[in-house]
Amino acid sequence: MAHLQPDSPYATERFADTTKTIAFSPEAKAKFDALLERYPTKEAALLPALHLAQEEIGWVSPEVMVYLAGLLDLEPAKVLGVVTFYNMYNQRPVGRHHVQVCTNLSCMIRNAYDIYDRCLSKLGIHPGETTKDGRITVTEVECLGSCGTAPVVQINNDYHENASVESIDTLLDTLK
Amino acid sequence: MEPIRVLTKNVGKPGSASIDTYISGGGYESLKKALKSTPDELVQLVKDSEMRGRGGAGFPTGMKWSFLPKDSPKPRYLLCNADESEPGTFKDRVIIEHDPHLLIEGMIISAFAIRSCPMSYIYIRGEFHHGAMVLNRALDEARAKGFLGKNILGSGFDLDITVHRGAGAYICGEEMGLIESIEGHRGQPRVKPPFPAVVGVFGSPTIVNNVETLSCVPLIVEHGAEWFKSFGQPKNTGPKLYCVSGHVKKPGVYEFPMGVNLQELIYEHCGGITDDLPLKAVIPGGGSAPMLTPAEIDLPMNFDALMKAGTMFGSAGIIVMNSSTCIVDATWRMAKFFAHESCGQCTPCREGTNWMETILDRIERGGGRPQDADLLFDMTDNIGGKSLCALGDAACGPVASAVKKFRDEFIYHIEHKGCLPGTKRYRRLDMPVGAH
Ligand SMILES: Cc1cc2nc3c(=O)[nH]c(=O)nc-3n(C[C@H](O)[C@H](O)[C@H](O)COP(=O)(O)O)c2cc1C
Ligand code: SF4
Ligand code: FES
Numbered sequence: 367m368a369h370l371q372p373d374s375p376y377a378t379e380r381f382a383d384t385t386k387t388i389a390f391s392p393e394a395k396a397k398f399d400a401l402l403e404r405y406p407t408k409e410a411a412l413l414p415a416l417h418l419a420q421e422e423i424g425w426v427s428p429e430v431m432v433y434l435a436g437l438l439d440l441e442p443a444k445v446l447g448v449v450t451f452y453n454m455y456n457q458r459p460v461g462r463h464h465v466q467v468c469t470n471l472s473c474m475i476r477n478a479y480d481i482y483d484r485c486l487s488k489l490g491i492h493p494g495e496t497t498k499d500g501r502i503t504v505t506e507v508e509c510l511g512s513c514g515t516a517p518v519v520q521i522n523n524d525y526h527e528n529a530s531v532e533s534i535d536t537l538l539d540t541l542k
Numbered sequence: 543m544e545p546i547r548v549l550t551k552n553v554g555k556p557g558s559a560s561i562d563t564y565i566s567g568g569g570y571e572s573l574k575k576a577l578k579s580t581p582d583e584l585v586q587l588v589k590d591s592e593m594r595g596r597g598g599a600g601f602p603t604g605m606k607w608s609f610l611p612k613d614s615p616k617p618r619y620l621l622c623n624a625d626e627s628e629p630g631t632f633k634d635r636v637i638i639e640h641d642p643h644l645l646i647e648g649m650i651i652s653a654f655a656i657r658s659c660p661m662s663y664i665y666i667r668g669e670f671h672h673g674a675m676v677l678n679r680a681l682d683e684a685r686a687k688g689f690l691g692k693n694i695l696g697s698g699f700d701l702d703i704t705v706h707r708g709a710g711a712y713i714c715g716e717e718m719g720l721i722e723s724i725e726g727h728r729g730q731p732r733v734k735p736p737f738p739a740v741v742g743v744f745g746s747p748t749i750v751n752n753v754e755t756l757s758c759v760p761l762i763v764e765h766g767a768e769w770f771k772s773f774g775q776p777k778n779t780g781p782k783l784y785c786v787s788g789h790v791k792k793p794g795v796y797e798f799p800m801g802v803n804l805q806e807l808i809y810e811h812c813g814g815i816t817d818d819l820p821l822k823a824v825i826p827g828g829g830s831a832p833m834l835t836p837a838e839i840d841l842p843m844n845f846d847a848l849m850k851a852g853t854m855f856g857s858a859g860i861i862v863m864n865s866s867t868c869i870v871d872a873t874w875r876m877a878k879f880f881a882h883e884s885c886g887q888c889t890p891c892r893e894g895t896n897w898m899e900t901i902l903d904r905i906e907r908g909g910g911r912p913q914d915a916d917l918l919f920d921m922t923d924n925i926g927g928k929s930l931c932a933l934g935d936a937a938c939g940p941v942a943s944a945v946k947k948f949r950d951e952f953i954y955h956i957e958h959k960g961c962l963p964g965t966k967r968y969r970r971l972d973m974p975v976g977a978h
Binding site for chain 1: 635667727729744859867
């Protein structure tokens with residue numbers, strides 16, 4: 367799972383800036399309130415609430431964690447624990463297009479690493495990094511549950527199936 | 543054996559996900575029929591069908607339902623496991639995206655049969671964003687028609703269904719991990735017992751069933767238990783979805799009666815091996831299942847036959863590898879998966895999976911030590927059966943079987959510091975590595 371590294375340059379970003387106040391937009395707040403109706407406990411709304419927050423601002427910042435902890439009567443540390451456990455919550459900002467290349471076995475033996483390699487070298491970034499213009503982040507992910515159309519690349523919410531180095535190459539150029 | 547279209551009968555119809563298409567094909571008639579019988583009759587019907595769960599463990603569904611305590615004052619929950627994260631598995635997604643009402647009808651009947659409380663959850667993996675949207679649209683349609691909500695079709699039974707999205711963690715497919723995750727926690731499985739049927743989600747008796755399992759229920763209600771048993775073999779009954787991926791010419795989801803011959807499936811229905819190379823290995827039941835060699839695949843794909851062959855039917859995710867595959871590389875990739883997905887709760891699994899990945903990586907890189915094959919084998923013995931949940935055992939399946947069945951290739955790799963001639967590694971070793 368995601369590891370918190372105390373000496374990483376991101377460590378200081380893990381403290382919420384208490385001078386910043388953030389809040390859901392009215393539409394998101396309405397969705398959040400509707401969520402609470404669906405569960406017998408407030409805590410159970412945490413995962414969907416984190417999704418909601420990430421849809422709004424693109425990542426789960428420390429301020430978001432503190433804000434949600436307040437809304438759900440939880441300790442911020444508990445929220446941090448949940449956020450760091452799950453892969454999909456971005457613990458730092460990502461590009462406008464999050465390119466996630468599946469390299470698990472069925473995709474690997476259909477040359478997924480060539481695609482992954484091509485994405486990184488074309489954009490000149492390391493795994494998990496974002497291009498300087500904030501356009502694209504590239505990460506390697508585990509099986510996306512689409513192995514029959516391997517290799518598969520997920521870009522934001524969409525699956526690109528039967529991908530190839532060429533098709534991804536062209537696609538990357540079209541991402542604005 | 544010929545392919546069938548039973549579970550997949552609506553897949554491919556125009557607008558197959560819409561309620562009108564579903565109803566025009568006879569949809570929701572099973573629900574009407576079920577609501578006229580008693581819950582106990584329905585549990586008995588599912589028992590009589592001898593259906594075994596399609597999620598991996600193959601536990602008899604009717605029996606699972608009958609484990610719910612009779613006298614507990616607490617509400618009961620039905621959870622649908624749509625986490626579908628087992629490598630090589632992509633069958634539930636077909637039902638979710640192309641025939642969501644089959645699953646919803648199955649859930650309503652099942653919830654009625656177990657006398658569930660008025661809320662049920664579908665735990666769907668977070669990456670299936672499209673699937674979650676399709677389900678939510680379908681649920682709205684079902685509510686509008688009165689199949690969900692208060693007093694469904696005048697039966698006095700109330701039910702609503704909530705789609706709960708996961709957030710990228712394989713372990714949340716394990717039923718106790720799933721329960722923790724719905725409650726809003728890290729998906730770290732709890733110790734069993736107590737089993738979910740006694741203490742599950744929100745402290746209440748809970749049934750967790752796979753998407754495909756629940757989707758079979760309307761069919762059993764419609765056609766009867768004997769009809770269901772007419773597919774397959776004794777104790778291995780029903781229509782079944784098979785996922786075939788990797789080095790075959792026509793990968794995809796295939797529907798057959800339980801027990802289709804694995805060799806026939808690969809060579810006849812999937813068009814054989816890519817590049818017409820010889821077959822090297824098959825993982826028959828999703829990434830957790832021990833590998834089979836070409837000499838071992840002339841067998842029926844069902845729970846008991848695969849168990850007898852020393853592997854498992856699991857999720858029926860069949861991954862085919864041809865002779866160009868470096869088996870050390872393939873094993874490394876599976877080990878990497880389990881190291882990444884171990885929830886970190888127990889030491890043998892957390893440390894062991896990471897060590898297996900490290901050792902396999904060093905063999906790939908030419909740094910393998912003469913004793914590494916034995917070391918790997920020994921490690922699987924120290925993880926399997928000594929961890930809290932079945933992920934620990936799952937992680938050992940591919941590694942132990944590969945080392946045992948392809949021992950010569952491992953030794954060659956260690957001695958020659960490279961892949962066996964004619965096989966290849968699928969990654970560049972100098973590729974930058976991301977943290978996980
Ligand atoms: C590590 C692990 C991952 C699992 N992943 C899934 C999954 O993605 N989908 C699923 O239906 N069952 C999965 N299972 C099996 C579930 O624990 C559970 O047995 C199943 O959902 C029960 O449903 P069934 O009786 O209908 O098969 C997994 C089990 C383990 C140990
Ligand atoms: S066996 Fe592994 S995944 Fe399962 S509880 Fe233990 S550490 Fe977690
Ligand atoms: S291995 Fe890539 S989608 Fe399953």
